[in-house]
Amino acid sequence: MTEHASDSTSTLLAPSGAVSGMPCWVDLATTNIAASKQFYAEMLGWRFHDDPATPDQPYTIATVDGWAVAGLYQPAPDQPAPPSWTLYLAVRNANATAGWVERLGGEVLLGPMEVRGQGNLLMVADPSGGVIGLWEQPPGWEFGARMRGGFTWAELNTWDGEAADQFFAGLFGFTPEQIGDGETYDYTSWWHEQEQILGRQRMTAEFGENMAPHWMIYFNADPRLGVDGTAARAAALGGNIAIRPFNSAFGRVAAIADPSGVTFTLIDSTRRVEVEPPRAEVDDPYAD
Secondary structure, eight states, rough: OOOOOOOEEEEEEETSSOOOSSSEEEEEEEEEEHHHHHHHHHHHHEEEEEEEOOOOOOEEEEEEEEEEEEEEEOTTTSOOOOOOOEEEEOOHHHHHHHHHHHHTTTTEEEEEEEETTTTTEEEEEEEEEOEEEEEEETTOOOBSSSSTTTTEEEEEEEEHHHHHHHHHHHHHOEEEESOOOOSSSSSSEETTEEEEEEEEOOOOOOGGOOOOOOOHHHHHOOOHHHHHHHHHHHHHHEEEEEEEEEEEETTEEEEEEEEOOOOOOEEEEEGHHHHOOGGGGGTTOOOO
């Protein structure tokens, strides 16, 4: 039997109640918090309130129908960070996980550190170079995912798909399943038992040789407006349609860059069609 990080605990559940390795939060680092709030409020229907647990480091919580769906913050001038979406996965023990990250060939970039009233987290890079957060959240943590306007999927775009597959399988016990041909289209879904958790795509030349590994975050479009209508609204609000809406086996999809240039994907999973797997050239959200 192959040992992985989850074997060192008596249960696969993190303190929050989430399965270890399950997406448990996303947040946006932005250079203009006011502009970002206006954009996402009008595009996805988000409402906002400040997190009272971080008065000295302002952090905004986005909600839909009372559910927390994302965080937004503006990095301090002495801690510059490029605008980006960050994905966080639940872990049972942040300190133990840090050791496993290094044992499996990853790198701990930050932490583990305590977030006042919010548990312990660390930022890591997997061996293929993708950066992700791992969060030991407190009991009762809630994340409004797979709902209108909320997070629904994420995939790692990387140059070394095999290294990423092996790392996350070792860390969380994920089972990778190849859904492409493994060559011209190399895309694996990572499963925990009977549930699809995340995806991984090997980048090709169409991404550009200097493209760094990165996570693509997907948000659910309101089916009443659809991906096309939501994308058009995003463009009217100062965003850019990086990839025009197209049909996929997972739903109607479009890639959007927000006004600060951060790219994410809209999806309407009620619009699934039987199509061939998308080729790499239509999956590049950074193409001019």
